[in-house]
Amino acid sequence: MTDFINSDYDEPQKMQMIADDSKLFKALLTGLVHDTDQDYPTNEAWLGTLTINGKTAQIKLTVTQDPDKFIDED
Numbered sequence: 001m002t003d004f005i006n007s008d009y010d011e012p013q014k015m016q017m018i019a020d021d022s023k024l025f026k027a028l029l030t031g032l033v034h035d036t037d038q039d040y041p042t043n044e045a046w047l048g049t050l051t052i053n054g055k056t057a058q059i060k061l062t063v064t065q066d067p068d069k070f071i072d073e074d
Contacts, residue, residue: 004029032063041065 004016019026032043042064049058064070 004033028061029063032061036063036065038065042069 004013004019006013015029019029028045032045035043042062044063045061047059047061049056051057062069
Protein backbone atom coordinates (compact mmCIF):
# COMPACT_ATOMS: atom_id res chain seq x y z
CA MET A 1 0.00 0.00 0.00
CA THR A 2 1.23 3.50 -0.81
CA ASP A 3 1.12 5.82 2.17
CA PHE A 4 0.69 9.52 1.50
CA ILE A 5 2.06 10.78 4.79
CA ASN A 6 3.95 13.72 6.20
CA SER A 7 5.75 13.31 9.50
CA ASP A 8 4.72 16.86 10.47
CA TYR A 9 1.13 15.65 10.95
CA ASP A 10 -0.10 13.37 13.71
CA GLU A 11 -3.44 12.42 12.17
CA PRO A 12 -4.25 10.90 8.77
CA GLN A 13 -4.65 13.46 6.02
CA LYS A 14 -7.73 13.59 3.79
CA MET A 15 -5.72 12.47 0.76
CA GLN A 16 -4.78 9.24 2.56
CA MET A 17 -8.35 8.59 3.69
CA ILE A 18 -9.69 9.09 0.15
CA ALA A 19 -6.89 6.97 -1.35
CA ASP A 20 -7.74 4.18 1.09
CA ASP A 21 -11.36 4.24 -0.15
CA SER A 22 -10.82 4.82 -3.88
CA LYS A 23 -8.53 2.89 -6.21
CA LEU A 24 -9.06 5.50 -8.92
CA PHE A 25 -8.09 8.42 -6.66
CA LYS A 26 -5.09 6.46 -5.39
CA ALA A 27 -3.94 5.80 -8.96
CA LEU A 28 -4.33 9.48 -9.92
CA LEU A 29 -2.48 10.65 -6.83
CA THR A 30 0.28 8.06 -7.22
CA GLY A 31 0.84 9.11 -10.84
CA LEU A 32 0.97 12.79 -9.98
CA VAL A 33 3.36 12.22 -7.07
CA HIS A 34 5.58 10.06 -9.28
CA ASP A 35 5.70 12.75 -12.00
CA THR A 36 6.44 15.64 -9.61
CA ASP A 37 10.12 16.49 -9.33
CA GLN A 38 12.58 19.36 -9.77
CA ASP A 39 11.97 19.50 -13.52
CA TYR A 40 8.17 19.34 -13.16
CA PRO A 41 7.38 20.78 -9.71
CA THR A 42 3.63 21.02 -10.38
CA ASN A 43 1.36 18.42 -11.96
CA GLU A 44 -2.42 18.41 -12.29
CA ALA A 45 -5.18 15.95 -13.12
CA TRP A 46 -8.54 17.11 -14.47
CA LEU A 47 -11.39 15.70 -12.39
CA GLY A 48 -14.32 17.35 -14.11
CA THR A 49 -16.17 20.49 -15.09
CA LEU A 50 -19.42 21.69 -13.62
CA THR A 51 -21.66 24.73 -13.55
CA ILE A 52 -22.06 26.73 -10.34
CA ASN A 53 -24.64 29.54 -10.40
CA GLY A 54 -24.38 29.73 -14.19
CA LYS A 55 -20.57 29.85 -14.25
CA THR A 56 -18.26 27.09 -15.40
CA ALA A 57 -15.93 25.67 -12.78
CA GLN A 58 -13.13 23.18 -13.31
CA ILE A 59 -12.21 20.67 -10.63
CA LYS A 60 -8.62 19.47 -10.59
CA LEU A 61 -6.19 17.66 -8.36
CA THR A 62 -2.83 19.42 -8.06
CA VAL A 63 0.46 18.13 -6.67
CA THR A 64 3.09 20.84 -6.29
CA GLN A 65 6.47 21.35 -4.71
CA ASP A 66 6.31 25.07 -5.52
CA PRO A 67 5.77 26.98 -2.24
CA ASP A 68 4.24 29.86 -4.20
CA LYS A 69 1.36 27.54 -5.16
CA PHE A 70 0.71 26.22 -1.65
CA ILE A 71 -2.68 27.01 -0.10
CA ASP A 72 -3.61 27.61 3.52
CA GLU A 73 -4.29 24.24 5.13
CA ASP A 74 -7.07 25.59 7.32
